[in-house]
Amino acid sequence: MDAAGSQVADECAQYAGQYQNGFITTCGGNLLCSKIIHLITNHQVKSQVSKVLHECERKMYKSVAFPAIGTGQAGQSSAKVADEMLDAVVEFARQKSVQHLQTIKIVIFQTNMLTDFYESMKKRKDSDSSTAESWLSVLKYFFEGRKQPSEKKKFMILEKKVHLVTFQICGESQEKVDATESWIKDLILKEQFENTISDEAIESFDETHIAILEGLQRVKQVNIQILNKLSPPEIKISGISRDVCSVSLEVQEMVQQIKSTEEEQSKAELLHNLVEWRYPGSNNSFVAFDKLTNMQLEHAKMAKKLHLNIRIKKKNYQVDLNTLKATDDQGKTINLQRVIKDEGKR
DSSP states (O other), rough: OTTTTTHHHHHHHHTTTOTTTTTTEEETTSSSSSEEEEEEOSSSSSHHHHHHHHHHHHHSSSSSEEOTTSSSSSSSOOOHHHHHHHHHHHHTTTTTTSSSOEEEEOOOOOGHHHHHHHHHHHHHHHTTTTHHHTTTTTHHHHHHOOOOOOOOOOOOOOOOOOOOOOOOOOOOHHHHHHHHHHHHHHHHHHEEEEEEEOOOGGGGHHHHHHHHHHHHHHEEEEEEEEETTTTOOOOEEEHHHHHHHHHHHHHHHHHHHHHHHHHHHHHHHHHHHEEEEEEEEEEEEOEEOOOHHHHHHHHHHHTTTTTEEETTEEEEEEEEEETTEEEEEEEEEEHHHHHHEOTTTT
16 A cells, blocks of 8 residues: 555545445545555455456456455464465456456465465466467466477387297197197296376476487387377387386386476466566676576575575585575675565556
8 A cells, every 4th residue: 555655545545435235336445456456355356256257247347467365464364364365367268258367377476375376377278268268378378388389299100029939839739739839829828918107297298308308218128119100109019018118117207307397387377477586787787597596595595594505607605595695616795686576656
């Protein structure tokens, strides 16, 4: 309210007691917006968000930004608030009558709430309808970062040289020869096993992962097929049971590592939209850290750690997280910046 200015405060006092549907609307005051919708706390977050969205559509507003409603003095959990707010947005986006409201933002300044909102977004990623996706595009960019469309990778074909073994069976009669042949086939089949691993992360396998698979195929009694045209892609492993099991575990570890890396990058992108750490550049300017280092610095700061070791321009530095000073191995000290981005201005 202080940032909005006295005009907004005066209008709130004027309209007090005249609110309908649980909110009143004032001018934007000193803030970079045309209107401010003030909600009356009632702990019904989903209902409140829904009413505001419909009011924005009725007034033909093109954009709206919400704080994390109810997580302040109302004391509601950020996980519950995240689910209710995003439920309201998804339900609103699915309505075909919506024509005017184009951009919906949720602005979070408390970094400890990021995980709850991020997880709530992830739950909806696979279930959003095509209609809702267009309305949630801004939210997805905010939480996950804009992703470039991935090109289908041309995987190398895993070739395996097979050494044939020939059995010559001699016996007193054709019946005994047939029985022996059947017995040998049964022994071979008992040792054979096949396992299929299906995951979207397989699409992200690069030449390094392919080389690892080729190495496994050479040293183990297995055959590996990559079925990348399927959705989701699959890796089929067949061969001696014990080797199939051990290779499957290694492939699953590779898949999990890719998924963990992608999730870490998404979290780093999310945090970068809220807080940006910078180091001195040229001409008295400051340069933003890469997103992963930015996240490491912010997490260390929030965890109230005293120091963190990082690299700046290929040199080692120890950062004092209280003074925001970084010292290299020769004792030279530089000042860092920690900038809170104001997503509420538009």
